[in-house]
Amino acid sequence: MIDTFTPAAATRSGLAVLACLAAFSAPARADLTAADVWEQWRDYLEGFGYMVTADESGSGDTLVIDNLKMTISMEEGGGTSTVTMNMGQMTLTGMPDGSVDISLPASLPMSLVVDGVASEEPVKVDLDYTTAGFAMKASGTPEATTYTYSADSIGIVLKGVEAEGKPMDLGTVDFTLAGIEGVTAMETENGTSAQQRMSAESLNYTVDITSPDPAEPGTLKMTGMASGLSFDGTFDIPDGVDLNDMAAALKAGYGMDGAFVYEGGNSSLSFDDGADSFTSQSSSSGGEVGFAMDIDGLSYSVRSDDTKISVAGSSIPFPVVIESTELGLHLALPVAQSDEMKTFAAGLTLAEVSIPAELWMAFDPTGKLPHDPVTISLDLSGVGRLFVDLFDEKQMVQLGSTGGTPGEVQSVKLENLLVEALGASIEAVADLDVDNNAMSPLGPFPNVFGTANINLIGVKSLLSTLSDMGLVPPGQAMMASGMISELAEQVSGPDDLAAEIVLSPQGALSVNGKTIPLQ
Template identity: 45%
Template sequence: MTNPIFKTGGLTRPLVAAVFFALPAPAFADLTSQELWSQWQEYMQSFGYDVAAQATPADGGLTVTGLSMSLPMNSPEGSLGTMKMTFGEVRLTDQADGTVLVTVPESTPLTVDVDPVDEDPVKIVMNHVSPDFRAVASGTATDTHYDYSASIVSLVLQSVMSEGKTVEPGTVRINLNGLAGTSDMNIGDAFVVQQDLTAASLDYAVDITNPDPNGTGTFKMNGEVRDLASSGGGTIPKGADMTRMGDAMRAGYAVHAAVTYAAGMMQLAFEEGAENFAYASSSEGGRFDVSLAPEGLKYDVSSRTVKMHVEGSEIPFPADFTAEEIGLGINLPVMASDDQQDFGAVLTLAGVTLPDPVWGMADPGGALSHDPLTVRLDLAGKGRLMVDLLDEEQMTQLGASGGMPGMVESLTLNQLQLKAAGAEVSATADLTVDNQAMSPMGPFPNVFGTADIRMTNVLALARTLSQMGLIPQGQAMMIAGMLQQLGEPVSGPDDLKALVELSQQGALTVNGNPIPLQ
């Protein structure tokens, strides 16, 4: 059975909280250690945590020990159990200039206990290691600024307890090196947080023997990302029930993050008996942007100059791939509304070079162009969402009824580019979806609009594929005949364009020529 922790959004809040305490986030008039500690408690409680600790006056400030945060895990069916995080010591020292110095021991434990209903508890023990981490908080209890830095901050996995057994899995470590940043927290009707961070690098290492308790294999992974810069923040409304994300979103909950890096690499290897697999990749930089707000979910990730190598016992030969750019973007509404909302998706696979052995299998005679492949897709649209996608109760009811969460009302193809084997197809399109009328062509909403298509060297590619025996000669001749009859030449007989129009009444034309659909 899947551990209930993965059935809820329960991991999001703990991770935000862990970052807040492990790398204290949110500097103006005098601020005291007691005010800062009270602020932290209020902030954590706004996420639904039950906070417990001993705050003891010491050396002109507070020493916080025994810090724990418990969070119920719920679903529409009821309680799934609880999650509890326990931290080591945190020192808050009042300074003469009205600021508060935040420090932690060089090594301090971080424990996560998950106690699900009807399943065995899970306990994860880690160490937070930083020999020189320090943060200075200034300002007031409701408008606080932090400056923080560290030569290194590490999280090291110590043990995992599951099904009544405690195991030390091996090496699992992540390091953030050359860290410096600022954070601001403003408190009114909501907690408004903004954080900016730079780091010389982030590296990680995993070396586990017997990743499957019943096996005898090994798993290794390591990687590095250099010259990191991130900016992020959010709004957490006071009084919002963070265990009900739909309600929290309606109250104004929003988060955003943007990360860039100059270069990255990763290697992994798995081996068990005769089975093995290895993968390596590198890139010359990229970015990661994500935001979640009542206006919707946005996700955008891309990497430049990507190189990949893969080999293994189930792979016939080692293979190397390269790409000029790989990217994925999504824009998705999440809240129900009577008004139209935007959505979209972007996919980029630019300048993809396939390994020679792949071409040797697909094209042993070298008849095709082996130039890099490119796929670009940019799709946008408008629609109406009838349920809150982050409301678990609504989504459960929707799943039980078999209904649709919303309806598409228009689609715009801003770009489609397919470039491979010496041929290229590009297109744009604008389509309208009338959900109140049935299509003349079938039992679905009526779709109508226009598309502009450009095809270069497609005729030559069809002939070559036919000569290679990859498509029947008759089909190749039919494709060529249709393209030549309907396509309008641009700069030559194998450079064609077409304006495709589908009317509201279901009439299809290509460059003005009617095409029967029945």
């Protein structure tokens, strides 16, 4: 799944291009002119912080936009970095029904010019934005405009790179979307807000780059495809916000969310610099990437189904192949200073991950252990608050220099922990409170107390097997097994055990009602 320029600049540039070249449908009947559409686009881009210039020509209901130039400057690294995007010609035509048709040439030249920080030389990247069967219509009113679009294909091809005043022949970079349909409903009466939906039959990409520096040779190749793609998302940009100051923008009402879904895909990657080499292949039956950000917090999630990954390389002793039915990660956290408690969460899923036979042979050559796939899943949630705005650069720099605490946690809940491996399983849940106004009797940190419940199946047998294999010293294995038997209660057999662990506010620990001395 997939910068001589910054990620922030790349994100703004990408959003700007998508908003202008691939927008959103609902049958709204009203008069809309080509000039209205162009003004909306200008306002949108300027809302992102771009300085916009273009040559405007045409007559009657037709408006031709040529030599579109968008420039944005950012302070970073002790200097100013400037990103300039230049685009070719597009035509906006007012129709008798009050809508506006937007047309693009089959090949639309684009260029990105990045002026380096301080004394660095600028970098220029020339691209070709290609379309086939492209159609876009805007309808509605200047304050509530709906864009519908479709295309047989849309692609971006690298045409050239220039650095330090010299052209660089890097190689091939080619991305192509096919079978595209989309609709965006944009409102601009109070700031700018939009609801977006887009689908594509497939995405194909090829990257074949060779280092232009003979002193540092190397080739990088990537190819891949994804099928059944879709995107749903929204964003809100209040009037007058500066997106370079994200902390202030969030407080003013800026927000966005979205989800990318794909039904399958595969990719390959190889690298070779003459001394070291690396290759990998991966495939998946589908997955999803989701994100959201507003004043209440930031969330991110990713999931891949039926994943297979194989890797090999000069520094890897043997090819490694790993398969899993599900790989997933999710995070949610507050981003703004608040006197009120906010929720946070985190989770990880590694479901039925196969271990390569070569690794089994390395530490279990006689096959004493079950070689079943490994499953690990973890879900945490909690409540806490921040003392600083995470997107406020000055506050974060001050925090780093003073070594202060960014926030506090009031409670943590282990919603679920599951580990299944080597013929044994461990499951646990926990509910913990944190008293930030009292020191723990156990050490120099806030007082933590609460209850945890743990189920152990096959753990004692696993300890015995590991001891027989010489991987765990016999004395330690016997001690651990004895403690488990003494403290845990049987559920359905001698190796199916459960324990309730309680830590009191006074620092007293008990397991199934039995007091455990901690000091």
